[in-house]
Amino acid sequence: MTIIGILASIAVPSYQRSVIRARESVLRENLYQMRQAIDAYFADRGHYPDTLEELVERRYLRGLPRDPFTQSTETWYTLAPEATEDGEVVPGGIFDVHSGSDLVGLDGVPYREW
Numbered sequence: 001m002t003i004i005g006i007l008a009s010i011a012v013p014s015y016q017r018s019v020i021r022a023r024e025s026v027l028r029e030n031l032y033q034m035r036q037a038i039d040a041y042f043a044d045r046g047h048y049p050d051t052l053e054e055l056v057e058r059r060y061l062r063g064l065p066r067d068p069f070t071q072s073t074e075t076w077y078t079l080a081p082e083a084t085e086d087g088e089v090v091p092g093g094i095f096d097v098h099s100g101s102d103l104v105g106l107d108g109v110p111y112r113e114w
Helices: 002-045 052-057
Strands: 077-079 096-098
Touching: 002 052, 002 096
Parallel strands: none
Antiparallel strands: 077 096
């Protein structure tokens, strides 16, 4: 019984770490796909989308992915475009997207900053 307890105490943290790594991989892929869709939208239309749902409506995405840490499609944190050096603002509401999670990744960087 003691041997089983020792093996379990070794295996559980390793399992938990692998689950977090898997979620981080999903988050990276979701962010990559949404950023690709935002860039394609801008290339086609000359302005950024106003909402993430607009990417789905215009068929740049099949559906909004779920944030693997918040388990929701509603918690994505979006950033508006910044003004260029000459002060011109590119139209549209969403330039970039980040996770809405307050957790910190295994690399020490908060998911909100990925």
